[in-house]
Amino acid sequence: MEISALRNPFDYANPVRSGDLFAGRQVELSRISYVLDQAAPDQPAGYIALHGQRAAGKTSLLNMTQALARQRGYVTARLDLVPADADPVSFFAKAYEAIIGAVGEAVGLTASDGRKITPRIVRRVMHGEKQDDFPLEFPESVAQAWAGGRLSEMALRADLEYLAEQAGQPIVLLVDEAQLVADRKDVLSMLRTLGTQLCGYVFVLAGTTDLLVRISEVFDALLRQFEPIKVEQFNEVADVHNCVMRPLRSLGLDPHDCFEDFHGVVQDLMSLTDGNPYEIQFFCHVMFHRWQSGVTSKMVLSPGTLDSVREVMEAGGQVQDRPLISAVRKMSVDELVALNLLCSSLESSTIDELWFSHCITGAPSISREAFDGFRDGFVAKRIVEIDDGAVRLPGDLFDHIYVRLWTLNKIGQPRHPQLVSRYRFRALLTRRLEYALEDVIADQPVRLLSTCCYGMTQDNLESCLALLDTLPDSAAESARIQFLHEAIVRCRFPAALDVTVVECTYAGTTAVRWLYARDVDDIELTELPAFRAACERARALGGELRAERLRLPLKPWPDVRDWLVKHAGPVERNAMAGCHLTESFDVYVDGDVPATVEHLSTAFRFEPSWIAANNLAYLALVGGEPTSALDWAEKSIALTDEPKTRALSRYNAAMALVKLGELAKARQGLAEAADDLARLPVPDYFCRFLLVPHWADGGIEFEEKPRVNLPGAIETALDMVGLIERHASMRRSTE
Ligand SMILES: Nc1ncnc2c1ncn2[C@@H]1O[C@H](COP(=O)(O)OP(=O)(O)O)[C@@H](O)[C@H]1O
Ligand SMILES: [Mg+2]
Incomplete structure (x- = not known):
């Protein structure tokens, strides 16, 4: 692989701009989406504050907020503050120009005489140039303010109303480095009065940790309106x-x-x-x-x-x-x-x-x-x-x-x-408890239960257990069900699951984690010397470490599976599909093909995905079922836009077509696959396993090979198709 020619894709110097590079922040993004969804031309203004330490990822999240707003068809205006923007005239003048620019770009703004209104003209008026027939009032008010007069809040409001009307869609004003205005009561109070009177606006402020503290000190009336979103380090x-x-x-x-x-x-x-x-x-x-x-x-x-x-x-x-x-x-x-x-x-x-x-x-x-x-x-x-x-x-x-x-x-x-x-105590304690348990169970057939976060509680878990116990005919409301599902799958569907609740308490704070094992392994944590030693250490320091094992008889797996497929929510489905995919690799390596197919089909039922469909295609191909292979391969092509994965699916489809004797179609599929890869800076794609054709005894045979580079395999396959075609035409001409 020619790696030296590539650009370094890790950019620590600039905020993330593209959704493809943006990681995590699911909870934050969904809260932002919620506020954005509330916005409408006839709805009062919304406020969001993104606050956190330096380099925590605020500007990156602000960029994603802008993308979310654009996806909704909203008009977005962006403002990156510098220290000189802190006084009200500069701040509102700059914000106003940004909004004019954004609305102008979205719908086109014209004066009554047909002239285009651009930020440039607005700026000229702000600097004192007279314009006749100008539909906007605020620029002139800015000019007066700069000459020593007062900034007119009414003019600003009237213009913003006019602009919202022109836009016909909510206008989202995104302000970065907003801490620069956080201690300016004059700015904040104007922002607030605007917000209470205007419809169809969302104000998103991003700034350092003291943004909210300063706002609360200076003008707490505004604080109540904010949806505060803390941007912290990744916890997961x-x-x-x-x-x-x-x-x-x-x-x-x-x-x-x-x-x-x-x-x-x-x-x-x-x-x-x-x-x-x-x-x-x-x-x-x-x-x-x-x-x-x-x-x-x-x-x-x-x-x-x-x-x-x-x-x-x-x-x-x-x-x-x-x-x-x-x-x-x-x-x-x-x-x-x-x-x-x-x-x-x-x-x-x-x-x-x-x-x-x-x-x-x-x-x-x-x-x-x-x-x-x-x-x-x-x-x-x-x-x-x-x-x-x-x-x-x-x-x-x-x-x-x-x-x-x-x-x-x-x-x-x-x-x-x-x-x-900067972890808080509960998170620190939870992480240390996790480390301690990892050591305790190191050689035991026991695993730590995955969790959503350090904040997951025993109640969360119990509501999931109750669901699995009854399989009610209603939505699986508990969002944590995927973790128990994972435990069942990884224990390979035991008759009962042992879940051990481990709690560690110190000075009024309790951290909780869970372990799971198959009932037949009958692991009792409290009998393990390493765990007892940890309990002793905790006790000596005035804390407590406790463990309690619950044995949970499980309903037959097909019932549980069908129930989950029918009732789970989208996020959980995605996680459960992922779990079956992971497991499918393990059982495949163990040589259990039927179990592999079962895992992949279940994954596909939870959430149709390229990888499940492609792997099912591959197994059908290797198992001598070309019709089924072609069917799955075609499904998988439709499920991806990624050149590499699409090329692989096309290759698998082509192999199925070769087996079915459809050579022209196979050739076309291979050419398309080669095309997909040719456009990439690094076309190499090492596939874990690939079915590769070779020529033997006057015909084609297939062989399963590990770690094959796809571009090479496509070329070989094209040669083979050519060979069969020539061989067939030679046979025809000699007959
Ligand atoms: N969600 C994210 N996914 C990936 N990288 C991120 C993310 N958020 C921040 N970063 C990285 O951290 C750096 C600092 O992020 P930035 O948004 O500029 O922080 P802030 O505005 O809080 O100072 C960025 O250059 C980027 O490399
Ligand atoms: Mg920043």
Whole structure:
């Protein structure tokens, strides 16, 4: 694969613009969609505030908000504030110009004499030029305000009403870096009065963490109207996974071909970057660069990678001038462990909470006395501030990334690093509990139940259990049902499932996780020595670790399956389909073809997908059923727009056609497949398995081969089709 010629797809310097590259944020996007859906020309204005730390992904989310608004046919106007825009005249003048531009572009704006109204003309009026027959009032009011008069709110409102009427669709004003106006009462109060009187507008403000705090201090009357959306680090491994995968996919690369160990890297990135999308992109950028320049043979997250990341930071960002970094570079291993531990839940957890969550996964490498001693030292040297129990680490994101990297470089890669992080205590405790359980069950036939998030509760789970117990004839309202489904599938449909509820409580906070196993394995967690040791550690520190096992007899699988297919909601269907797909690979590798077909067909029933249809086509092809293979292959072609996958389906369809003796159609399909691939920067597509034709004894035979590169296989197949055609015509001419 010619990798050096590709552009590096990981861009940590610019916000995400394309939906294809945007990862995670499902909950946030659905809340934004909800507000947008409420908007209508006769509905009062809506307000959204996207707020979060620097580089958390606010501008990227604002870009997606704009895309969602456009998808709905709304008019969108965009404003990126700079410090000079903070006074009301500049702010509203700029916002107004943006709206004029957007409405003008959408529907065309003309004065009564037919002249086009553009932001340029508006700007000229704002600077004092007189225009006759001008239907708008506000630009003149701006001109007067600049000459020392007052800005007319009425003129602005009248114009905005006029513009909304012209647009005929809601107008969405998106403002980035909105913290710049957050402490301006004059701006905020005008924004609010406008909002209460105007219809058909949505105001979306994106800004740093203090956006809402400042608004509430300055003008809390406005705050009540906002839908506040906090932009935080990614909490789920799946989001990190997507964040890494999507840029590679945009180049037509399969992440499994790019990484030595894709899933392992995703796991490591999660803790290494604290789930921060900026850092994920940054690390991936460096890994990709090292691969491209031939330093590594694939993308790897090794100590060498971390050094390169550090070098990039050192080259660009005055490392020497930063007090935190200079201090950290002089620290011993124990000090580094203590500092990271102390800062592993910034501004959220108490010292005792931090220590407890640390010890739950195993005996600590430093004593509590040593930890306290280091802490006092850090505070005395002003490396860390502790204010009313809350730990603060001065410095910015850059410093914090550097601290994590330096630490890992010094202490090696520990199994469960507890690094600088902004997780809140419950999330921290849940993650540490998960780590502890991973160790406890390491050699046991037990697994951790997947969950939606660290916030999933026992009640959520119980409502799912009740559904599976009764299979009622109504919608499966519980959105968590997919996790139990996964447990049943991965245990390969046992008669009963053992679910162990594990709760860890400290200082009034409880974290909960679940384990599952087949009843026949009869695992009792409380009897495992490693679990007892963890309970002991928790008790010694004044906390508690409890486990309770529930045995759940299951209804026959076909009944459960049919019920889920009929009643589950769209998100769950997608997850359940994915689970059957994963499982289909495992059983295929075990050689169980009927079970593979069953999993794939079930996946397709949950959600028709290219991959299920294509794999069913392939199995039918290998199993000597070309008619069924052709049918599935045609279904799969219709289910994808991706050149690579479409080419593969076309190839499979062509092989079925060859088997059915339809050579002309097969040739056409192969040519189309070759065409699909020819347009890609990297046409290589290594397929796990492929049925490849070859010539033997005056006829075609097929052979299943692992890891075949599709472009080559298409060429070979075209040659073979040519051979058969020539062979047939030769036979005809000799007869
Ligand atoms: N949802 C996302 N998916 C993938 N990458 C993201 C996402 N959000 C942010 N990023 C990455 O993080 C970086 C910072 O994001 P940005 O939106 O500019 O943050 P902010 O506006 O909060 O400072 C971007 O350059 C991008 O690489
Ligand atoms: Mg930004």
